[in-house]
Amino acid sequence: MSLLPVVLVDEQPPEPGASKDLLWIGLDEQDRRYALKTVEPGHKYLPLTEWLCYQLCGLAGIITPDFAVVTRLDGTEAFGSRWEETARQFSPGKVSDAEFIGWLARARADVSAMFALDAFMPNDDRHLGNILFTQSGARLRALAFDWSRTRIFEPWPWAAGCNSAMVWQWLMGPNPPLVNLKETQDRMDRIQAITGQQVEAILEAAPELWRDNFDCAAAGRAGRQATHTMTPNIAHYGVLSHYPQPNRTEHANIGIVVFLADGSVRVHFGQDLKKLRAMDPQVDLDAVRSWETGLPKMLAGQNLEQATTFLQHFGQWKLSGNLGKFSYTDEDNYLLRVANALHSL
Structure with a gap:
C-alpha cells in the first residue's frame, strides 16, 4: 500500500471488455496507472470491499498489486489498484492452453493462497482473468485482484455455479492438481488468526465516503464469528x-x-x-x-x-x-x- 497521497491528474475509461465494475482508470503525476473502484449506485460499498480484501491479503501473505486511496479529479476518494504494466493475463485468444497451464503450475503456491481468502470471505468471482502473472527474477508470481463480488463474511460455501467454484474444481482436476492444498490451508489458518478488532480497524481506516452507514463493528463481529465457526x-x-x-x-x-x-x-x-x-x-x-x-x-x-x-x-x-x-x-x-x-x- 502506498503511504504517500496519490493525486490523479487524468482519468480515462477502460478498454472495451474490461470488468463491469471497472469504470475508470486514473493516472498520477508520474504516469502510473490505477484501476479505480468508486462508490456506485448499484454497489455503494465497492471501494470498501476492495480495501478490506487487499488489507486482509497483506495480513495473510497473499500477494496483490500495490494499492492506495487515490484522489480523483473531482476531489472524491477512490480505491486504486496499481496497474501492473508488465503483467500477463489469461485470454484464450492470446494464450494457448499449454502456456496457461504452465503459468498456473509455476505459480501454484500463489494461486492456492488466493483461493483461501476467496473461500473465507466468500468471493464468488475468481475467474481465470482475475489473476495477474508477473516475473520476479526467475520466479513467476500470481497476483490476486478484484474482490468486487465479495459477500463480506457471509456463510460459506460459494454460490452454486459461480466462477470461483468452477475454477477451483477445474484446478483440482489435473493429476497432479494445479493447486497445493497445504498452501491453501496454511493461508486459511493465517486468515483465521485475524481478529475481529483488526477487521474493524481496517474498515474504520477507510475514507468516510466508503463507509456511509456501514456497520464496521458488526462486520468485525462477523469476522470473529467466521473465525469461531471455523475451529478445526x-x-x-x-x-x-x-x-x-x-x-x-x-x-x-x-x-x-x-x-x-x-x-x-x-x-x-x-x-x-x-x-x-x-x-x-x-x-x-x-x-x-x-x-x-x-x-x-x-x-x-x-x-x-x-x-x-x-x-x-x-x-x-x-x-x-x-x-x-x-x-x-x-x-x-x-x-x-x-x-x-x-x-x-
Whole structure:
C-alpha cells in the first residue's frame, strides 16, 4: 500500500471488455496507472470491499498489486489498484492452453493462497482473468485482484455455479492438481488468526465516503464469528484397498474411510478407478461406488476400534492398519482435505 497521497491528474475509461465494475482508470503525476473502484449506485460499498480484501491479503501473505486511496479529479476518494504494466493475463485468444497451464503450475503456491481468502470471505468471482502473472527474477508470481463480488463474511460455501467454484474444481482436476492444498490451508489458518478488532480497524481506516452507514463493528463481529465457526475438527481415516486374490499381496488403493469426531463415518472413493478395473476386470464399479453410502450405514453405532477391526476383513477389501488424521473447519475444508488424501493414494 502506498503511504504517500496519490493525486490523479487524468482519468480515462477502460478498454472495451474490461470488468463491469471497472469504470475508470486514473493516472498520477508520474504516469502510473490505477484501476479505480468508486462508490456506485448499484454497489455503494465497492471501494470498501476492495480495501478490506487487499488489507486482509497483506495480513495473510497473499500477494496483490500495490494499492492506495487515490484522489480523483473531482476531489472524491477512490480505491486504486496499481496497474501492473508488465503483467500477463489469461485470454484464450492470446494464450494457448499449454502456456496457461504452465503459468498456473509455476505459480501454484500463489494461486492456492488466493483461493483461501476467496473461500473465507466468500468471493464468488475468481475467474481465470482475475489473476495477474508477473516475473520476479526467475520466479513467476500470481497476483490476486478484484474482490468486487465479495459477500463480506457471509456463510460459506460459494454460490452454486459461480466462477470461483468452477475454477477451483477445474484446478483440482489435473493429476497432479494445479493447486497445493497445504498452501491453501496454511493461508486459511493465517486468515483465521485475524481478529475481529483488526477487521474493524481496517474498515474504520477507510475514507468516510466508503463507509456511509456501514456497520464496521458488526462486520468485525462477523469476522470473529467466521473465525469461531471455523475451529478445526479432527478426523481419522484409513486407506481402503481391494485385493483381487486374498492370499496375495497385490492390491489397489481405492478410497478412504473417514471417522469423524461425532462418531459418524464417511466413505470416499477416488474419481478414477481404472487401476482397479485393470487389476480385477470382474469388478462392478457401480457396485463399488454404492458402498459410499452403504458402508457408513453398516458401521453406524460402532466405535472406532470396532469399525476398524470389522474392515480388516471385509470381503476383498481391507482397511489400512495405521490411521492418518487431518483437521478441518467446515464442509468445504473437509472436502479439500479428502481430495488431498485421495490424491496421495
